[in-house]
Amino acid sequence: MRTTPPEEHSASEEPGSSALRDRCRDVVRRNEAALTGLSRSIHAEPETAFAEHRSVAKVADLLAEHGFTVRTPVAGLDTALVAERGSGDLVVGICAEYDALPQVGHACGHNVIAASAVGAALALADVADEAGLTVRLLGTPAEETGGGKVLMLEAGLFDDVALALMVHPGPEDVCLPSSLAITDLEVHYTGRAAHAAAAPELGRNAADALTVAQVAIGLLRQHLEPQQMVHGIVTEGGAAPNIVPARTAAVYNLRAAEARSLQRLENRIRACFEAGATATGCAHEIVQISPVYAELACDHWLSEAYRRAITDLGREPLDRSTERGRVIGSTDMGNVTRALPAIHPMIAVECGDAVNHQAEFAAACATPSADRAVLDGAVAMAWTALAAGLDGTQRARLLAGVDDRAREGSTEQFCTSGGVA
Structure with a gap:
C-alpha cells in the first residue's frame, strides 16, 4: 500500500500524545543498561543465518522479563521469535534482526537492530492500553541470506500486522532509503x-x-x-x-x-x-539459495512521522532530495514493505570512512555512538507507531489495510509468487 507523498500532508498531534511520548522515552531511558547490554552481548557472539541460537535467546529472555508472551521457534524456523503485549486492535510489528556475516561478524549492525527493536517494544507496551495497540516483536533470522522475513510472511505472522517498523545502522540518518531486488x-x-x-x-x-x-x-x-x-x-x-x-x-x-x-x-x-x-x-x-528479496516500497506517512521523531531527538537526517539517491543494498524487509505499510530507515553511527559489511563498521557497532543509535532508534520507532495509532485518519487507513489483505489474500499471493505487489 502506497500513500500520498509526504509533502502533501502531515500528522497533527493528538490530545494527550505528548504525555504518552514522554512515557515511551522514559521507558527506554530506564532500560538503557539492559538495551545497550543486549546490543553489546549479541555483537560479542556473532551468529550467521539460521544459527542465531544465543542471540534469539537473549532477545526472548529480556522480553519475557518484561511481561511479553514469547513464542520460539515459530514458522518452522528454530531462531525465529514472536513476542506480544497488549490487546488493542492496531497491531504494531517491530522487526528484530540478529544474524551476522561470516568472518566480519556484525558488520551490518544487526545487534543494534535487535536491541532497538526490543526497546521500542518495551516503550510501546507501556502505552498500549491508552493507544489501543498490540505490540508484536518479530525476531526475523537470516536477513543476510535466507530471507527469514519472507518465510515468516508466508507463514502468516504478518497477516494482522497493521504497520511494521525497524531501524538499521549505517553511516547516515536516512528516513526513506531505496534498495535493490x-x-x-x-x-x-x-x-x-x-x-x-x-x-x-x-x-x-x-x-x-x-x-x-x-x-x-x-x-x-x-x-x-x-x-x-x-x-x-x-x-x-x-x-x-x-x-x-x-x-x-x-x-x-x-x-x-x-x-x-x-x-x-x-x-x-x-x-x-x-x-x-x-x-x-x-x-x-x-x-x-534464498527467496527473492523485493525492493523497498516504504510507507511515506510513516517515514515522515519517523523523520519528525528523530529530528525531535536531535538527529539531522538527509533531506528528502538527497536521500532519493541512497541505495542501501538489498533486504528482505522489502518484501514486508510490499505487503503492508512499513519502514526501514537508516540510523547513523559514527564510523569514520567505514561502510556496512566492513570490519571497521563492525567495530563501530559496539561503541557509545552505536549505543545511542539503539536508544534513539527505540524511541523514534515508538513515537512513529504512537503517532499513527493516535491519528484517526491514519489509524483507519492502517486497519482498513489489514481488512483488505484478509479479504484479498494479497500478502500470501505476493509471498508465494515473488512478484511485485
Whole structure:
C-alpha cells in the first residue's frame, strides 16, 4: 500500500500524545543498561543465518522479563521469535534482526537492530492500553541470506500486522532509503577427474566450466541495465593442481532496481552458467539459495512521522532530495514493505570512512555512538507507531489495510509468487 507523498500532508498531534511520548522515552531511558547490554552481548557472539541460537535467546529472555508472551521457534524456523503485549486492535510489528556475516561478524549492525527493536517494544507496551495497540516483536533470522522475513510472511505472522517498523545502522540518518531486488544463485559443475599430466584428455574440467561462466558474466557487464549488479565468489575450486577438478561451485548475488529487471538479469546469468557447461562437456545445476528479496516500497506517512521523531531527538537526517539517491543494498524487509505499510530507515553511527559489511563498521557497532543509535532508534520507532495509532485518519487507513489483505489474500499471493505487489 502506497500513500500520498509526504509533502502533501502531515500528522497533527493528538490530545494527550505528548504525555504518552514522554512515557515511551522514559521507558527506554530506564532500560538503557539492559538495551545497550543486549546490543553489546549479541555483537560479542556473532551468529550467521539460521544459527542465531544465543542471540534469539537473549532477545526472548529480556522480553519475557518484561511481561511479553514469547513464542520460539515459530514458522518452522528454530531462531525465529514472536513476542506480544497488549490487546488493542492496531497491531504494531517491530522487526528484530540478529544474524551476522561470516568472518566480519556484525558488520551490518544487526545487534543494534535487535536491541532497538526490543526497546521500542518495551516503550510501546507501556502505552498500549491508552493507544489501543498490540505490540508484536518479530525476531526475523537470516536477513543476510535466507530471507527469514519472507518465510515468516508466508507463514502468516504478518497477516494482522497493521504497520511494521525497524531501524538499521549505517553511516547516515536516512528516513526513506531505496534498495535493490536480489536473488542468490548457486551453480555447481560436475566433470570427470583425471591426472592433470598423465591423462588430461580423460578429464572434464569443472574449473574450466566455471572460468568460462565467469568470463561470460564479465563480458555481459557492459550490457547490464541501469542498477543491475552481479557479484559472486567461488566456493569450491578443486582439490589439487595435479587433479583435473571434477567438481566446482560458486555463489552469485544478482541485483536489480525491481523484480522484472531482476528476472531479465537472471535469465542472462543462467545462460552464462550454461555456456560454461556446454564449452567443457560438464553437467551443471543451478540452485536458488534464498527467496527473492523485493525492493523497498516504504510507507511515506510513516517515514515522515519517523523523520519528525528523530529530528525531535536531535538527529539531522538527509533531506528528502538527497536521500532519493541512497541505495542501501538489498533486504528482505522489502518484501514486508510490499505487503503492508512499513519502514526501514537508516540510523547513523559514527564510523569514520567505514561502510556496512566492513570490519571497521563492525567495530563501530559496539561503541557509545552505536549505543545511542539503539536508544534513539527505540524511541523514534515508538513515537512513529504512537503517532499513527493516535491519528484517526491514519489509524483507519492502517486497519482498513489489514481488512483488505484478509479479504484479498494479497500478502500470501505476493509471498508465494515473488512478484511485485
